[in-house]
Amino acid sequence: MSATDGDIMDKNEAADKRETGTLGKLMVLLDIVTHADGPMRFTDILAVAGQPRGTLHRQLGHLTEEGLLEVLADGRYAPGLRLLDLASRSWARNEFRLIAEPHLNALQQLTGETVHLGVLRGASVIYLDKVEGSQPVRMYSQIGNASPIYCTGVGKAALSALPDDRLDAIIASVSFQRFTENTLTPETLRREIADIRRSGNAFDREEHEVGIRCVAAPVYSEDLSFVGGVSVTGPAYRLTFGRLEEWALPVRRAAESIMSGMRIGLGPRR
Amino acid sequence: MSATDGDIMDKNEAADKRETGTLGKLMVLLDIVTHADGPMRFTDILAVAGQPRGTLHRQLGHLTEEGLLEVLADGRYAPGLRLLDLASRSWARNEFRLIAEPHLNALQQLTGETVHLGVLRGASVIYLDKVEGSQPVRMYSQIGNASPIYCTGVGKAALSALPDDRLDAIIASVSFQRFTENTLTPETLRREIADIRRSGNAFDREEHEVGIRCVAAPVYSEDLSFVGGVSVTGPAYRLTFGRLEEWALPVRRAAESIMSGMRIGLGPRR
């Protein structure tokens, strides 16, 4: 009851209001640089960071010394390699991923299509793992990516596991972008969530990308400290609606296996 | 005058002496947690961090709020998902990786084996990219992983591009661990570096992992702001010594293509 209660007291959980002292300010800078289209010059960062020049200079210096940023030969700043090292370690040892791995492989074997494991974080889904059919994993091609909740199978599956208040909070906080003709709106999303809760499966019918469909099922821990989903994704010509229905059960089964694995693997230590 | 002149005169650039203010202290903690075998309790961290409890508590709190760490249901700390997100962004836009990608693919097509791109960072090699062959052989290699310099093809190739003083400094700073019967020692490494400088190719003859061999070639920018290498890696039964020789040239060619790509892609902006 202590660590988990992500109480919904604040509606304004906007990414802008941070209260993490010095670290928070530095992370804002790191975000600016990693989110940019390419390397940024000092002046470019200065313009968006809204900090005095002297201050910014020292901050970037610190980030660079720690390897979180890198200074290119021309003086521009780019994300640093230290990030890759940190991430690869955190990925390799992630408990949820390790527990899910065999089940993802099994599901991949069964379907022959790409299998994803994603987790809800804030109002996005972050992909924790993926098992591809013919081609092996291109690690960061997808893993680590943050994707919208409302138009991915995993995202919708995850949402269906949340209590209504948290669901409402998230829907309210997201701005719905229309990626394809089928992309949901807040209203249609709510209706779908109700369906998913009933059937146990979420579908993505070309809602994010034309030609891509998927079946997903929610995966969550009892205390909702982990909320995510598994999915099978593939091209529309292979994933006919019949196929989607056919694989709905196996996907659900995989999700359940992962969840029981989590109870065994994580439960005893509480 | 003492505070400012942080000239590069100090030889003792051991990883312990950081001068990055508050950020440095936090990064030490982040390293502790990401390098651990598993999630750590508060007290575990306290023991190795050597900080007062109150201080440590606040620091961990800040790291957690920023998503760099995560608190599990039982209170233990694990690396946070924010790291994955940051890394995936920095990876996707990495200039060197983007320039090298097509050449890595070509090399993979030609050889059918796994191709790596790695970069020197301090006394380790960090893998920036990997293109796997169609037959997945499970081996220790992952993007973002930091591996030892002295027993990987990419590592040795990278070393060969360095001037002697930097080479010496690195060799002196590394503790040589014996992974297999063939793992090099400081002396044999120096001899090999000389060979690599002459021939343009580095080899790994089961020096890191039994049954795994590789051919590599150095890739570096003119000003040595980028020092790394490309390699073709595979199981010993396929990568006979004859094969290694046969692929030495194509690997060198790929390295050269990447370097000329770097001159075009990165040069003009300097």
Add this chain to the structure above:
DNA sequence: CCCGATAGTTCCATTATTCAGAACTCAATT
């Protein structure tokens, strides 16, 4: 039920870092 031990959290005066803005250097332009 109470005791002691272990684990984690909060408080607050002290101290060290960070801050902001101006002054400075350096190089490219006119």
Add this chain to the structure above:
DNA sequence: AATTGAGTTCTGAATAATGGAACTATCGGG
């Protein structure tokens, strides 16, 4: 030579981090 733009360094003043101790919670016996 003078001007602009880009980046770096310096300073007292403001702020955030520090560390020690006091506090709470949880657990395992006796």
